Amino acid sequence: MTAYATPTEPQYVGIGSHTAARPLTADERRHYDEQGYVVLRGFFSQAELAPWLQRLDDIITGRVPKPGTMLMMKDIMVAKGRVQAARPQDAIAKIQDLQDDAVFSTYLANEKLLDVIENFCGPNIKTVHNMLINKPPGVDGRHPLHQDLLYFPFRPADNIVATWTAMERVNRENGCLAVIPGSHKGGLLEHGNLPDGENINLAYFGAKNIDIEQRVHLEMDAGDVLFFHPVLLHGSGRNLSRGCRRAISAHYAAGECQYTVNGRQMATVRHYRLVRGHEIPEGI
Numbered sequence: 001m002t003a004y005a006t007p008t009e010p011q012y013v014g015i016g017s018h019t020a021a022r023p024l025t026a027d028e029r030r031h032y033d034e035q036g037y038v039v040l041r042g043f044f045s046q047a048e049l050a051p052w053l054q055r056l057d058d059i060i061t062g063r064v065p066k067p068g069t070m071l072m073m074k075d076i077m078v079a080k081g082r083v084q085a086a087r088p089q090d091a092i093a094k095i096q097d098l099q100d101d102a103v104f105s106t107y108l109a110n111e112k113l114l115d116v117i118e119n120f121c122g123p124n125i126k127t128v129h130n131m132l133i134n135k136p137p138g139v140d141g142r143h144p145l146h147q148d149l150l151y152f153p154f155r156p157a158d159n160i161v162a163t164w165t166a167m168e169r170v171n172r173e174n175g176c177l178a179v180i181p182g183s184h185k186g187g188l189l190e191h192g193n194l195p196d197g198e199n200i201n202l203a204y205f206g207a208k209n210i211d212i213e214q215r216v217h218l219e220m221d222a223g224d225v226l227f228f229h230p231v232l233l234h235g236s237g238r239n240l241s242r243g244c245r246r247a248i249s250a251h252y253a254a255g256e257c258q259y260t261v262n263g264r265q266m267a268t269v270r271h272y273r274l275v276r277g278h279e280i281p282e283g284i
């Protein structure tokens with residue numbers, strides 16, 4: 001693997017005395033530190049997921065208007081007319097920037113979720129990216145294995161964490177997430193488009209020179225939540241089932257994180273939103 005250096009990689013920022021109401025158990029924390037991820041099973045009930053599922057359907061079908069800042073992305077094969085979607089739901093790959101939506105923002109600011117996030121980010125928490133991934137059937141829809149840190153111009157990486165919540169049972173058939181355990185311990189790798197990626201969104205980069213045979217598929221039930229490090233290699237395969245594979249996901253970072261490259265400019269378009277604690281004047 002060719003790792004190239006991240007610009008600056010300070011150590012954990014000052015989060016020593018966090019007040020997380022849901023500390024991770026020693027085993028959970030060890031798993032995260034050693035493997036780069038941990039799955040908390042049965043984290044959300046079906047009743048808790050229901051409003052987010054309903055909202056997704058309402059927005060895709062146009063029953064409710066979406067906030068202006070929310071970005072709805074068609075699958076590339078549908079957008080190029082290579083596949084005709086049978087239903088509006090089968091056309092959409094991703095909905096991004098959920099922070100201004102009255103219903104989806106209850107996921108981003110969910111207290112139970114933030115109590116876990118505090119373990120990684122400390123008390124001042126911003127959501128720096130968030131989305132619904134719809135993964136429709138009948139299209140390529142792969143997400144090549146990649147590292148999310150590529151998209152974040154601030155550090156330290158250890159104070160950034162992602163959540164990925166299964167909104168229904170996810171398995172190998174419908175394209176569950178796959179991760180390469182321990183890959184968060186390496187640096188940021190060179191990324192590019194897949195050689196056979198003509199039906200994949202060009203913005204879905206994959207890490208180069210990796211051994212994909214090391215990947216582990218994470219089958220999850222509705223309501224299970226995966227927490228993962230931004231350097232962990234992860235992605236997903238095709239959805240070979242007949243329905244959409246839906247997940248809601250958010251990245252969080254400590255407000256104390258520092259920009260390294262061109263960050264302030266990017267932040268004006270990325271809508272970083274404080275969800276707990278207070279603004280840090282010299283932070284992100």
Ligand SMILES: O=C(O)CCC(=O)C(=O)O
Nearest residue numbers: 133135143234235236247
């Ligand atoms: O949900 C998926 O299938 C993959 C999502 C992902 O890795 C991403 O968008 O960064």
